[in-house]
Amino acid sequence: MxxxxxxxxxxxxxxxxxxxxxxxxxxxxxxxxxxxxxxxxxxxxxxxxxxxxxxxxxxxxxxxxxxxxxxxxxxxxxxxxxxxxxxxxxxxxxxxxxxxxxxxxxxxxxxxxxxxxxxxxxxxxxxxxxxxxxxxxxxxxxxxxxxxxxxxxxxxxxxxxxxxxxxxxxxxxxxxxxxxxxxxxxxxxxxxxxxxxxxxxxxxxxxxxxxxxxxxxxxxxxxxxxxxxxxxxxxxxxxxxxxxxxSDIFKEAYVGAKKEDITIIKSPVGMPGRALNNDFIKRARRGEVKFKCFYQCLKTCDPAKSPYCIADALIQAADGNLAEAVIFTGANGWQTDxxxxxxxxxxxxxxxxxxxx
Ligand SMILES: Cc1cc2nc3c(=O)[nH]c(=O)nc-3n(C[C@H](O)[C@H](O)[C@H](O)COP(=O)(O)O)c2cc1C
Missing domain, CATH: 3.20.20.70 (Aldolase class I)
Structure with a gap:
Protein backbone atom coordinates (compact mmCIF):
# COMPACT_ATOMS: atom_id res chain seq x y z
CA MET A 1 0.00 0.00 0.00
CA SER A 247 -21.62 25.08 19.76
CA ASP A 248 -22.81 21.44 19.87
CA ILE A 249 -26.19 22.62 18.53
CA PHE A 250 -24.42 23.81 15.35
CA LYS A 251 -22.60 20.47 14.98
CA GLU A 252 -25.86 18.53 15.49
CA ALA A 253 -27.47 20.46 12.59
CA TYR A 254 -24.97 18.76 10.26
CA VAL A 255 -25.56 15.34 11.72
CA GLY A 256 -29.30 15.58 11.07
CA ALA A 257 -28.96 17.08 7.57
CA LYS A 258 -30.21 15.44 4.40
CA LYS A 259 -28.91 16.14 0.89
CA GLU A 260 -32.02 18.12 -0.04
CA ASP A 261 -31.52 20.41 2.99
CA ILE A 262 -28.48 22.01 1.38
CA THR A 263 -29.09 25.16 -0.63
CA ILE A 264 -27.31 27.98 -2.45
CA ILE A 265 -27.84 31.46 -1.01
CA LYS A 266 -27.03 34.97 -2.13
CA SER A 267 -24.68 36.34 0.49
CA PRO A 268 -24.41 40.07 1.25
CA VAL A 269 -20.65 39.57 0.59
CA GLY A 270 -21.68 39.69 -3.07
CA MET A 271 -20.94 36.02 -3.74
CA PRO A 272 -23.08 32.89 -3.64
CA GLY A 273 -22.76 30.74 -0.55
CA ARG A 274 -23.78 27.20 0.40
CA ALA A 275 -25.76 26.61 3.57
CA LEU A 276 -28.28 24.35 5.28
CA ASN A 277 -31.73 25.61 4.40
CA ASN A 278 -33.65 26.80 7.47
CA ASP A 279 -36.36 29.21 8.56
CA PHE A 280 -33.91 32.08 8.78
CA ILE A 281 -32.89 31.69 5.11
CA LYS A 282 -36.56 31.43 4.11
CA ARG A 283 -37.37 34.62 6.06
CA ALA A 284 -34.35 36.39 4.52
CA ARG A 285 -35.49 35.41 1.03
CA ARG A 286 -38.90 36.94 1.75
CA GLY A 287 -37.21 40.13 3.00
CA GLU A 288 -38.58 39.64 6.53
CA VAL A 289 -35.32 39.87 8.50
CA LYS A 290 -34.80 43.15 10.34
CA PHE A 291 -31.26 44.25 11.17
CA LYS A 292 -29.11 47.29 11.83
CA CYS A 293 -25.55 47.67 10.52
CA PHE A 294 -23.25 49.24 13.12
CA TYR A 295 -20.09 49.31 11.01
CA GLN A 296 -19.28 47.94 7.58
CA CYS A 297 -17.32 44.76 8.31
CA LEU A 298 -17.26 43.62 4.66
CA LYS A 299 -15.93 45.80 1.87
CA THR A 300 -18.41 44.40 -0.64
CA CYS A 301 -21.59 44.53 1.48
CA ASP A 302 -24.15 47.25 0.89
CA PRO A 303 -26.25 47.20 4.07
CA ALA A 304 -29.00 49.24 2.40
CA LYS A 305 -29.52 46.48 -0.17
CA SER A 306 -28.74 43.42 1.98
CA PRO A 307 -31.67 41.29 3.14
CA TYR A 308 -29.82 40.38 6.36
CA CYS A 309 -26.47 40.78 8.15
CA ILE A 310 -24.28 37.80 7.19
CA ALA A 311 -21.79 38.52 9.98
CA ASP A 312 -24.48 38.39 12.64
CA ALA A 313 -26.12 35.31 11.08
CA LEU A 314 -22.78 33.44 11.16
CA ILE A 315 -22.08 34.45 14.75
CA GLN A 316 -25.55 33.23 15.75
CA ALA A 317 -24.77 29.93 13.96
CA ALA A 318 -21.59 29.16 15.87
CA ASP A 319 -23.33 30.17 19.12
CA GLY A 320 -26.10 27.63 18.41
CA ASN A 321 -28.90 30.21 17.99
CA LEU A 322 -30.07 28.53 14.79
CA ALA A 323 -33.34 30.48 14.47
CA GLU A 324 -31.27 33.54 13.50
CA ALA A 325 -28.45 31.72 11.74
CA VAL A 326 -26.88 30.94 8.38
CA ILE A 327 -25.29 27.50 8.73
CA PHE A 328 -22.57 27.26 6.09
CA THR A 329 -21.78 23.77 4.78
CA GLY A 330 -20.07 22.06 1.87
CA ALA A 331 -22.15 20.09 -0.67
CA ASN A 332 -21.30 16.86 1.19
CA GLY A 333 -22.39 18.21 4.56
CA TRP A 334 -25.16 15.63 4.78
CA GLN A 335 -22.75 12.70 4.72
CA THR A 336 -21.79 12.55 8.39
CA ASP A 337 -24.04 10.81 10.87
C1 LIG B 1 -18.86 26.64 8.23
C2 LIG B 1 -17.88 27.07 7.16
C3 LIG B 1 -17.26 28.30 7.27
C4 LIG B 1 -16.30 28.70 6.34
N1 LIG B 1 -15.64 29.89 6.52
C5 LIG B 1 -14.63 30.26 5.67
C6 LIG B 1 -13.87 31.44 5.91
O1 LIG B 1 -14.06 32.15 6.90
N2 LIG B 1 -12.91 31.76 5.01
C7 LIG B 1 -12.64 30.97 3.90
O2 LIG B 1 -11.75 31.30 3.11
N3 LIG B 1 -13.35 29.83 3.67
C8 LIG B 1 -14.31 29.47 4.53
N4 LIG B 1 -15.00 28.28 4.33
C9 LIG B 1 -14.56 27.39 3.22
C10 LIG B 1 -13.60 26.29 3.75
O3 LIG B 1 -12.44 26.83 4.30
C11 LIG B 1 -13.18 25.25 2.69
O4 LIG B 1 -12.29 25.71 1.74
C12 LIG B 1 -14.31 24.57 1.96
O5 LIG B 1 -15.47 24.50 2.72
C13 LIG B 1 -13.85 23.18 1.55
O6 LIG B 1 -14.89 22.34 1.17
P1 LIG B 1 -15.53 21.26 2.17
O7 LIG B 1 -16.19 22.02 3.23
O8 LIG B 1 -16.44 20.51 1.27
O9 LIG B 1 -14.40 20.41 2.71
C14 LIG B 1 -15.98 27.86 5.24
C15 LIG B 1 -16.64 26.63 5.11
C16 LIG B 1 -17.58 26.22 6.06
C17 LIG B 1 -18.25 24.89 5.91
Whole structure:
Protein backbone atom coordinates (compact mmCIF):
# COMPACT_ATOMS: atom_id res chain seq x y z
CA MET A 1 0.00 0.00 0.00
CA UNK A 2 1.40 3.42 -0.99
CA UNK A 3 2.00 5.98 1.75
CA UNK A 4 0.49 9.46 1.53
CA UNK A 5 3.23 11.91 0.53
CA UNK A 6 4.16 14.70 2.94
CA UNK A 7 3.25 18.22 1.93
CA UNK A 8 6.08 20.75 1.66
CA UNK A 9 5.12 24.40 1.86
CA UNK A 10 8.34 26.40 1.69
CA UNK A 11 10.48 25.05 4.54
CA UNK A 12 7.46 23.61 6.37
CA UNK A 13 7.26 19.82 6.17
CA UNK A 14 3.71 18.70 6.85
CA UNK A 15 3.55 14.93 7.48
CA UNK A 16 -0.10 14.49 6.37
CA UNK A 17 -1.13 16.48 3.25
CA UNK A 18 -4.42 17.67 4.74
CA UNK A 19 -5.17 21.31 5.56
CA UNK A 20 -8.23 21.92 7.73
CA UNK A 21 -10.08 24.76 5.98
CA UNK A 22 -10.60 27.97 7.93
CA UNK A 23 -14.22 28.31 9.09
CA UNK A 24 -15.70 31.59 10.22
CA UNK A 25 -17.25 32.91 12.26
CA UNK A 26 -15.63 31.23 15.29
CA UNK A 27 -16.12 27.69 13.94
CA UNK A 28 -12.39 26.94 13.56
CA UNK A 29 -10.34 28.43 16.37
CA UNK A 30 -7.34 27.13 18.33
CA UNK A 31 -8.95 23.94 19.60
CA UNK A 32 -9.89 22.48 16.21
CA UNK A 33 -6.77 23.82 14.50
CA UNK A 34 -4.46 22.32 17.14
CA UNK A 35 -6.24 18.96 17.03
CA UNK A 36 -5.66 18.71 13.26
CA UNK A 37 -2.06 19.92 13.58
CA UNK A 38 -1.45 17.28 16.28
CA UNK A 39 -2.47 14.61 13.76
CA UNK A 40 0.15 15.86 11.29
CA UNK A 41 -2.04 18.12 9.11
CA UNK A 42 -2.32 21.92 9.05
CA UNK A 43 -4.84 23.48 11.44
CA UNK A 44 -6.43 26.78 10.44
CA UNK A 45 -7.87 29.49 12.67
CA UNK A 46 -10.42 31.67 10.87
CA UNK A 47 -9.89 35.36 11.62
CA UNK A 48 -13.25 36.56 10.28
CA UNK A 49 -14.99 38.62 12.98
CA UNK A 50 -13.16 36.57 15.57
CA UNK A 51 -13.74 39.25 18.22
CA UNK A 52 -17.52 39.11 17.66
CA UNK A 53 -19.88 41.81 16.45
CA UNK A 54 -20.77 44.24 19.19
CA UNK A 55 -23.35 46.91 18.58
CA UNK A 56 -21.56 49.64 20.52
CA UNK A 57 -18.25 49.36 18.65
CA UNK A 58 -16.87 51.30 15.68
CA UNK A 59 -14.93 49.56 12.91
CA UNK A 60 -11.64 50.61 14.57
CA UNK A 61 -12.76 49.26 17.96
CA UNK A 62 -13.86 46.01 16.37
CA UNK A 63 -10.52 45.63 14.58
CA UNK A 64 -8.75 46.04 17.93
CA UNK A 65 -11.10 43.42 19.42
CA UNK A 66 -10.51 41.04 16.46
CA UNK A 67 -6.72 41.39 16.70
CA UNK A 68 -6.75 40.82 20.47
CA UNK A 69 -8.81 37.65 20.09
CA UNK A 70 -6.76 36.41 17.12
CA UNK A 71 -3.53 36.76 19.12
CA UNK A 72 -5.17 34.98 22.08
CA UNK A 73 -6.21 32.06 19.80
CA UNK A 74 -2.72 31.87 18.25
CA UNK A 75 -1.19 31.75 21.75
CA UNK A 76 -3.68 29.09 22.82
CA UNK A 77 -2.87 27.00 19.74
CA UNK A 78 0.84 27.22 20.52
CA UNK A 79 0.16 25.73 23.98
CA UNK A 80 -1.84 22.85 22.43
CA UNK A 81 0.40 21.82 19.52
CA UNK A 82 3.86 22.06 18.01
CA UNK A 83 2.34 21.37 14.58
CA UNK A 84 1.65 23.84 11.79
CA UNK A 85 -0.99 26.53 12.36
CA UNK A 86 -2.41 28.74 9.63
CA UNK A 87 -4.74 31.74 9.80
CA UNK A 88 -7.45 32.26 7.17
CA UNK A 89 -8.38 35.86 6.40
CA UNK A 90 -11.09 36.75 3.88
CA UNK A 91 -9.98 39.47 1.46
CA UNK A 92 -13.55 40.83 1.54
CA UNK A 93 -13.18 41.84 5.22
CA UNK A 94 -12.80 45.58 5.75
CA UNK A 95 -10.03 44.90 8.28
CA UNK A 96 -8.32 42.24 6.11
CA UNK A 97 -4.91 43.98 6.00
CA UNK A 98 -4.77 44.59 9.75
CA UNK A 99 -5.71 40.96 10.49
CA UNK A 100 -3.13 39.54 8.06
CA UNK A 101 -0.40 41.71 9.59
CA UNK A 102 -1.40 40.74 13.13
CA UNK A 103 -1.49 37.03 12.27
CA UNK A 104 1.88 37.07 10.50
CA UNK A 105 3.53 39.01 13.31
CA UNK A 106 2.12 36.78 16.04
CA UNK A 107 3.17 33.32 15.01
CA UNK A 108 0.85 32.19 12.19
CA UNK A 109 3.10 29.99 10.06
CA UNK A 110 0.80 30.29 7.05
CA UNK A 111 -1.66 32.96 5.92
CA UNK A 112 -4.47 31.71 3.68
CA UNK A 113 -6.47 34.41 1.88
CA UNK A 114 -9.62 33.89 -0.18
CA UNK A 115 -13.06 35.43 -0.87
CA UNK A 116 -11.45 37.97 -3.19
CA UNK A 117 -8.07 38.21 -4.94
CA UNK A 118 -5.23 38.75 -2.43
CA UNK A 119 -3.11 40.84 -4.81
CA UNK A 120 -1.23 42.75 -2.07
CA UNK A 121 -0.70 39.84 0.33
CA UNK A 122 3.13 39.66 -0.03
CA UNK A 123 3.47 43.25 1.17
CA UNK A 124 1.34 42.60 4.25
CA UNK A 125 3.62 39.81 5.54
CA UNK A 126 6.89 41.61 4.81
CA UNK A 127 9.52 41.04 7.48
CA UNK A 128 7.85 37.85 8.79
CA UNK A 129 8.39 34.18 8.00
CA UNK A 130 4.72 33.51 7.26
CA UNK A 131 4.04 31.49 4.13
CA UNK A 132 1.31 32.87 1.87
CA UNK A 133 -1.39 30.86 0.13
CA UNK A 134 -4.13 32.37 -2.04
CA UNK A 135 -7.43 30.57 -2.62
CA UNK A 136 -8.56 30.54 -6.27
CA UNK A 137 -11.42 28.98 -8.21
CA UNK A 138 -9.79 28.94 -11.66
CA UNK A 139 -6.50 28.71 -13.51
CA UNK A 140 -7.09 32.29 -14.67
CA UNK A 141 -7.18 33.62 -11.10
CA UNK A 142 -4.03 31.62 -10.23
CA UNK A 143 -2.29 33.11 -13.26
CA UNK A 144 -3.31 36.66 -12.34
CA UNK A 145 -2.03 36.27 -8.77
CA UNK A 146 1.30 34.71 -9.83
CA UNK A 147 1.85 37.35 -12.53
CA UNK A 148 1.01 40.24 -10.16
CA UNK A 149 3.13 38.96 -7.26
CA UNK A 150 6.10 38.31 -9.51
CA UNK A 151 5.93 41.75 -11.10
CA UNK A 152 5.16 43.80 -7.98
CA UNK A 153 6.90 41.83 -5.22
CA UNK A 154 9.28 39.44 -6.99
CA UNK A 155 7.71 36.45 -5.24
CA UNK A 156 5.27 33.61 -5.87
CA UNK A 157 2.68 31.86 -3.67
CA UNK A 158 4.08 29.20 -1.30
CA UNK A 159 1.12 27.04 -2.39
CA UNK A 160 -2.22 27.62 -4.11
CA UNK A 161 -5.55 26.34 -2.81
CA UNK A 162 -8.11 25.53 -5.51
CA UNK A 163 -11.63 25.77 -4.15
CA UNK A 164 -14.20 24.06 -6.33
CA UNK A 165 -17.98 24.51 -6.52
CA UNK A 166 -18.77 21.90 -3.82
CA UNK A 167 -17.09 23.92 -1.04
CA UNK A 168 -18.89 25.43 1.93
CA UNK A 169 -19.13 29.12 2.74
CA UNK A 170 -18.66 31.73 0.03
CA UNK A 171 -18.07 30.40 -3.47
CA UNK A 172 -16.11 31.93 -6.34
CA UNK A 173 -18.60 30.78 -8.99
CA UNK A 174 -21.70 32.14 -10.71
CA UNK A 175 -25.11 30.91 -9.55
CA UNK A 176 -25.61 29.10 -12.89
CA UNK A 177 -22.45 27.04 -12.17
CA UNK A 178 -23.78 25.80 -8.83
CA UNK A 179 -27.28 24.54 -9.53
CA UNK A 180 -28.23 21.98 -10.69
CA UNK A 181 -25.37 19.74 -9.56
CA UNK A 182 -24.79 18.63 -13.17
CA UNK A 183 -23.84 22.25 -14.06
CA UNK A 184 -20.94 22.31 -11.62
CA UNK A 185 -17.44 22.52 -13.06
CA UNK A 186 -15.36 19.50 -12.05
CA UNK A 187 -12.84 20.14 -9.25
CA UNK A 188 -10.32 17.72 -10.80
CA UNK A 189 -10.34 19.70 -14.05
CA UNK A 190 -9.80 23.01 -12.26
CA UNK A 191 -6.97 21.41 -10.25
CA UNK A 192 -5.32 20.28 -13.52
CA UNK A 193 -5.56 23.83 -14.91
CA UNK A 194 -4.01 25.33 -11.77
CA UNK A 195 -1.27 22.65 -11.68
CA UNK A 196 -0.30 23.79 -15.20
CA UNK A 197 -0.18 27.44 -14.14
CA UNK A 198 1.84 26.51 -11.02
CA UNK A 199 4.34 24.52 -13.13
CA UNK A 200 4.72 27.41 -15.56
CA UNK A 201 5.61 29.90 -12.80
CA UNK A 202 7.28 27.52 -10.37
CA UNK A 203 10.21 26.49 -12.58
CA UNK A 204 12.76 27.16 -9.83
CA UNK A 205 10.52 26.40 -6.86
CA UNK A 206 7.60 23.98 -6.96
CA UNK A 207 4.28 25.59 -6.05
CA UNK A 208 2.11 22.89 -4.44
CA UNK A 209 -1.55 22.92 -5.45
CA UNK A 210 -4.13 22.01 -2.80
CA UNK A 211 -7.61 20.78 -3.81
CA UNK A 212 -10.67 21.86 -1.81
CA UNK A 213 -14.45 21.61 -1.98
CA UNK A 214 -16.30 18.35 -1.47
CA UNK A 215 -13.19 16.38 -0.52
CA UNK A 216 -14.83 14.21 2.09
CA UNK A 217 -13.31 10.72 1.98
CA UNK A 218 -9.86 9.20 1.63
CA UNK A 219 -10.90 8.10 -1.84
CA UNK A 220 -11.55 11.76 -2.75
CA UNK A 221 -8.06 12.64 -1.47
CA UNK A 222 -6.44 9.91 -3.59
CA UNK A 223 -8.39 11.12 -6.65
CA UNK A 224 -7.13 14.71 -6.19
CA UNK A 225 -3.50 13.57 -5.75
CA UNK A 226 -3.86 11.62 -8.99
CA UNK A 227 -4.95 14.85 -10.72
CA UNK A 228 -1.68 16.50 -9.67
CA UNK A 229 -2.65 18.05 -6.33
CA UNK A 230 0.00 17.92 -3.57
CA UNK A 231 -2.61 17.96 -0.82
CA UNK A 232 -6.22 18.76 0.04
CA UNK A 233 -8.11 21.27 2.14
CA UNK A 234 -11.08 19.88 4.04
CA UNK A 235 -13.54 21.91 6.14
CA UNK A 236 -17.07 20.47 6.45
CA UNK A 237 -15.84 17.05 7.56
CA UNK A 238 -14.24 18.69 10.63
CA UNK A 239 -17.43 20.39 11.87
CA UNK A 240 -19.06 17.35 13.51
CA UNK A 241 -16.04 16.72 15.75
CA UNK A 242 -15.66 17.09 19.50
CA UNK A 243 -12.84 19.58 18.95
CA UNK A 244 -14.70 21.92 16.53
CA UNK A 245 -14.97 25.28 18.31
CA UNK A 246 -18.66 25.95 17.53
CA SER A 247 -21.62 25.08 19.76
CA ASP A 248 -22.81 21.44 19.87
CA ILE A 249 -26.19 22.62 18.53
CA PHE A 250 -24.42 23.81 15.35
CA LYS A 251 -22.60 20.47 14.98
CA GLU A 252 -25.86 18.53 15.49
CA ALA A 253 -27.47 20.46 12.59
CA TYR A 254 -24.97 18.76 10.26
CA VAL A 255 -25.56 15.34 11.72
CA GLY A 256 -29.30 15.58 11.07
CA ALA A 257 -28.96 17.08 7.57
CA LYS A 258 -30.21 15.44 4.40
CA LYS A 259 -28.91 16.14 0.89
CA GLU A 260 -32.02 18.12 -0.04
CA ASP A 261 -31.52 20.41 2.99
CA ILE A 262 -28.48 22.01 1.38
CA THR A 263 -29.09 25.16 -0.63
CA ILE A 264 -27.31 27.98 -2.45
CA ILE A 265 -27.84 31.46 -1.01
CA LYS A 266 -27.03 34.97 -2.13
CA SER A 267 -24.68 36.34 0.49
CA PRO A 268 -24.41 40.07 1.25
CA VAL A 269 -20.65 39.57 0.59
CA GLY A 270 -21.68 39.69 -3.07
CA MET A 271 -20.94 36.02 -3.74
CA PRO A 272 -23.08 32.89 -3.64
CA GLY A 273 -22.76 30.74 -0.55
CA ARG A 274 -23.78 27.20 0.40
CA ALA A 275 -25.76 26.61 3.57
CA LEU A 276 -28.28 24.35 5.28
CA ASN A 277 -31.73 25.61 4.40
CA ASN A 278 -33.65 26.80 7.47
CA ASP A 279 -36.36 29.21 8.56
CA PHE A 280 -33.91 32.08 8.78
CA ILE A 281 -32.89 31.69 5.11
CA LYS A 282 -36.56 31.43 4.11
CA ARG A 283 -37.37 34.62 6.06
CA ALA A 284 -34.35 36.39 4.52
CA ARG A 285 -35.49 35.41 1.03
CA ARG A 286 -38.90 36.94 1.75
CA GLY A 287 -37.21 40.13 3.00
CA GLU A 288 -38.58 39.64 6.53
CA VAL A 289 -35.32 39.87 8.50
CA LYS A 290 -34.80 43.15 10.34
CA PHE A 291 -31.26 44.25 11.17
CA LYS A 292 -29.11 47.29 11.83
CA CYS A 293 -25.55 47.67 10.52
CA PHE A 294 -23.25 49.24 13.12
CA TYR A 295 -20.09 49.31 11.01
CA GLN A 296 -19.28 47.94 7.58
CA CYS A 297 -17.32 44.76 8.31
CA LEU A 298 -17.26 43.62 4.66
CA LYS A 299 -15.93 45.80 1.87
CA THR A 300 -18.41 44.40 -0.64
CA CYS A 301 -21.59 44.53 1.48
CA ASP A 302 -24.15 47.25 0.89
CA PRO A 303 -26.25 47.20 4.07
CA ALA A 304 -29.00 49.24 2.40
CA LYS A 305 -29.52 46.48 -0.17
CA SER A 306 -28.74 43.42 1.98
CA PRO A 307 -31.67 41.29 3.14
CA TYR A 308 -29.82 40.38 6.36
CA CYS A 309 -26.47 40.78 8.15
CA ILE A 310 -24.28 37.80 7.19
CA ALA A 311 -21.79 38.52 9.98
CA ASP A 312 -24.48 38.39 12.64
CA ALA A 313 -26.12 35.31 11.08
CA LEU A 314 -22.78 33.44 11.16
CA ILE A 315 -22.08 34.45 14.75
CA GLN A 316 -25.55 33.23 15.75
CA ALA A 317 -24.77 29.93 13.96
CA ALA A 318 -21.59 29.16 15.87
CA ASP A 319 -23.33 30.17 19.12
CA GLY A 320 -26.10 27.63 18.41
CA ASN A 321 -28.90 30.21 17.99
CA LEU A 322 -30.07 28.53 14.79
CA ALA A 323 -33.34 30.48 14.47
CA GLU A 324 -31.27 33.54 13.50
CA ALA A 325 -28.45 31.72 11.74
CA VAL A 326 -26.88 30.94 8.38
CA ILE A 327 -25.29 27.50 8.73
CA PHE A 328 -22.57 27.26 6.09
CA THR A 329 -21.78 23.77 4.78
CA GLY A 330 -20.07 22.06 1.87
CA ALA A 331 -22.15 20.09 -0.67
CA ASN A 332 -21.30 16.86 1.19
CA GLY A 333 -22.39 18.21 4.56
CA TRP A 334 -25.16 15.63 4.78
CA GLN A 335 -22.75 12.70 4.72
CA THR A 336 -21.79 12.55 8.39
CA ASP A 337 -24.04 10.81 10.87
CA UNK A 338 -22.30 11.35 14.20
CA UNK A 339 -19.90 13.56 16.10
CA UNK A 340 -16.45 11.98 16.34
CA UNK A 341 -12.90 12.96 17.28
CA UNK A 342 -10.47 14.70 14.93
CA UNK A 343 -8.08 11.80 15.53
CA UNK A 344 -10.66 9.35 14.15
CA UNK A 345 -11.44 11.55 11.12
CA UNK A 346 -7.75 11.91 10.27
CA UNK A 347 -7.05 8.21 10.77
CA UNK A 348 -9.94 7.21 8.51
CA UNK A 349 -8.96 9.72 5.81
CA UNK A 350 -5.32 8.63 5.77
CA UNK A 351 -6.06 4.88 5.79
CA UNK A 352 -8.64 5.17 3.04
CA UNK A 353 -6.49 7.52 0.92
CA UNK A 354 -3.51 5.18 1.14
CA UNK A 355 -5.68 2.22 0.13
CA UNK A 356 -6.78 4.13 -2.99
CA UNK A 357 -3.48 5.64 -4.15
C1 LIG B 1 -18.86 26.64 8.23
C2 LIG B 1 -17.88 27.07 7.16
C3 LIG B 1 -17.26 28.30 7.27
C4 LIG B 1 -16.30 28.70 6.34
N1 LIG B 1 -15.64 29.89 6.52
C5 LIG B 1 -14.63 30.26 5.67
C6 LIG B 1 -13.87 31.44 5.91
O1 LIG B 1 -14.06 32.15 6.90
N2 LIG B 1 -12.91 31.76 5.01
C7 LIG B 1 -12.64 30.97 3.90
O2 LIG B 1 -11.75 31.30 3.11
N3 LIG B 1 -13.35 29.83 3.67
C8 LIG B 1 -14.31 29.47 4.53
N4 LIG B 1 -15.00 28.28 4.33
C9 LIG B 1 -14.56 27.39 3.22
C10 LIG B 1 -13.60 26.29 3.75
O3 LIG B 1 -12.44 26.83 4.30
C11 LIG B 1 -13.18 25.25 2.69
O4 LIG B 1 -12.29 25.71 1.74
C12 LIG B 1 -14.31 24.57 1.96
O5 LIG B 1 -15.47 24.50 2.72
C13 LIG B 1 -13.85 23.18 1.55
O6 LIG B 1 -14.89 22.34 1.17
P1 LIG B 1 -15.53 21.26 2.17
O7 LIG B 1 -16.19 22.02 3.23
O8 LIG B 1 -16.44 20.51 1.27
O9 LIG B 1 -14.40 20.41 2.71
C14 LIG B 1 -15.98 27.86 5.24
C15 LIG B 1 -16.64 26.63 5.11
C16 LIG B 1 -17.58 26.22 6.06
C17 LIG B 1 -18.25 24.89 5.91
Missing amino acids: AKLPELNIGDLNIPVPIIQGGMGVRVSLARLAAAVANEGGVGTISAALIGGLKSNLTLDDSTVADIKELIAELRKASTLTTGVIAVNVMVALTNYSALVQAAAQNGAQIIVAGAGLPLTLPKLVEGTKAKIIPIVSSGRAADLICRTWLKKYDCLPDAIIVEGPKAGGHLGFHFEELEPESAMPDLGNIVSDVVQVAAQYGKNKKIPVIAAGGVTTGKDIAAMLKRGASGVQIATRFVPTYECDA KIVSVKDVMKELVTEAEANL
